[in-house]
Amino acid sequence: MDELNINDNLNISKNCQQEYPSLSSSFILQPCLNNCQQNEYVDYQLKAPLPISHIYEQEFFHSFHINYYGELEGEGLFLASLRSSRIKPNDIDKILSSSIPIKDNDQNKELLKAVIRTQYNNYYLSETINVKNEETILKCFIEKCQLSSIYHIEIVDHIKGNEKIVEFDKYNDNQLLNKIGFICQNSNQSNELEMLSKNEMSIEIENFLNIICEPIELKDLNKYDAHLDRKTNQDEIYSYFTIFKNHKIMFYVGSMISSDKNDQEFIQRINFISNTLLCIVFQQGNQISFQPDFFLENLTQVYITVQPIYINSQLYYKIEIWRRSDIEPLVDPPGGIFKHDKSFRNYFLTLILNTMNIILKKDFFYKHIVEQRYRLKNEYIIKLYQIFYSYSIFDLSILSNNNYNNDRQFKNLNKTRQTTSKYLQFMGKFIETFTNNRSKSISHR
Structure with missing residues (x-):
């Protein structure tokens, strides 16, 4: 018997979501170990399964x-x-x-x-x-x-x-694909509908995404299975994707996910973003306050906020980490202030992969994702x-x-x-x- 017929659907079913006991568990803003800008390159240790x-x-x-x-x-x-x-x-x-x-x-x-x-x-x-x-x-x-x-x-x-x-x-490497949510928060936005209402990306967002990943056309793309439409581009024309140290990372960018003009609740976008275990929130504007409670009924376990700031006319990013109370502390690498340069890519993608690895240690996700793998x-x-x-x-x-x-x-x-x-x-x-x-x-x- 030479043929293989193995079900590769690793999505968490609705029944599994009903079993999950801590959707409403509180979030904790994790203290930054170093709130000063990082000027030296640090080779952070990657802690994730090895794709081969x-x-x-x-x-x-x-x-x-x-x-x-x-x-x-x-x-x-x-x-x-x-x-x-x-x-x-x-x-x-x-x-x-x-x-x-x-x-x-x-x-x-x-x-x-x-x-x-x-x-x-x-x-x-x-x-x-x-x-x-x-x-x-x-x-x-x-x-x-x-x-x-x-x-x-x-x-x-x-x-x-x-x-x-x-x-x-x-x-087996495709089962390790990391699916990361990405949304933008502007000044005076305090709920998920406001954050998902934008259809365009600012230059600041493009600069950030371009340093950590690459835009890709979804049509006929066979690099991954991210449950987006690859034949007709119905969901997106483009998205963002990268391979870092053999790890595949797919970003669900909220403004790039298709949305019907009559859909005032942005159901399609919410479906993608709310089912990611890790979501990036890019903040634009002054005096922005973020609270994970802005998002309702989702599986997201960690939010990483990214706020661009300027120090001596040079672009830096302030990184803060919000995690659910039953998720282990994320210490390597930590949050902080980091310069926009090539070393930032190594830091941020390592942060994403190590965070996903910690999330999957949680009993519920270990049972329904890791053990199934x-x-x-x-x-x-x-x-x-x-x-x-x-x-x-x-x-x-x-x-x-x-x-x-x-x-x-x-x-x-x-x-x-x-x-x-x-x-x-x-x-x-x-x-x-x-x-x-x-x-x-x-x-x-």
Whole structure:
């Protein structure tokens, strides 16, 4: 069975909304840790699930690599990809995420990259390893990820294995799409209808959006599934979208969402904005007072207000964070005053992603969003496991010069532990053979 039929609808249903106990919970204005302008670049730590489809497609898909599927003692089924490449000694420090000691007289230095996928997390690592002495390469990577021991492992020999894995990665990355509301508040506006009534954007708003994201045309766009009309542009002609450190972020800009002239309650706009867990409020004018109570009956858990100010004729943004009382404090990065420059993009998008990560820790959202992602991902892994296992045309004994005992008579997932060591030994031999053959090929050119 090669086809997958998995429901990818992760929207919170109306029934789930009725279960949610704290729609009316109070909001807290979180104190800014530093209310002075930030003049130094800070590389804030991103705390969010790792999307890997771009990594696999760019660094593995078009190069020789090996894919594996198997089972871990604790985490269950997993998929892994391993790639080896020769590197110069002077380049090691430039490209490694981490390293292990290598003897100076060892000329066979290889950079190995690995992508490991479990039901709950994705991992991306790179190491320098002496392939002549290494027979447990994948085991080393798994230990570095602090995962449990390998219970069973096999090589993916499906003729379209690479394509199926990249489809799997893209499917799961799409579930991580961040949908962020964005509205404007002008002076004397104190309810959602007034804020959603505008159909145009000011230059100040465009300047702000252009530094953190890019305008895109929705028609026929296949980068994401944000539930906007991509065929007829019925909802919007354009919207704003960005990819930051492989994370996709879609902005629902209130003034760009279509609204019928006879719709004085802006139902379409409210439907999009009120169902975002995080909403950006861009403030224009003097003496603007914001209260989350301006918005009624929505799922929004955090509002981030952005107010442009000028200091010594230079543009800055004052960032304030309103969160529901049952949401953990947001401290990294904090609110404050930040200069309008390229470093602001790194700060603000990190703030968005880290905030979304904290929101999803809340019991209700963890149950209805995160656990559903885990379930769908595991179902997909099981489907791939069945597809890869049933496809058996690749004789491993040929690759290992008949020194490998190709014993793959398995009927279920409870395989013997002896299989693990056999496949890891073969893996080391296979990479060593590949490296030696490649070196000979280069020397003959």
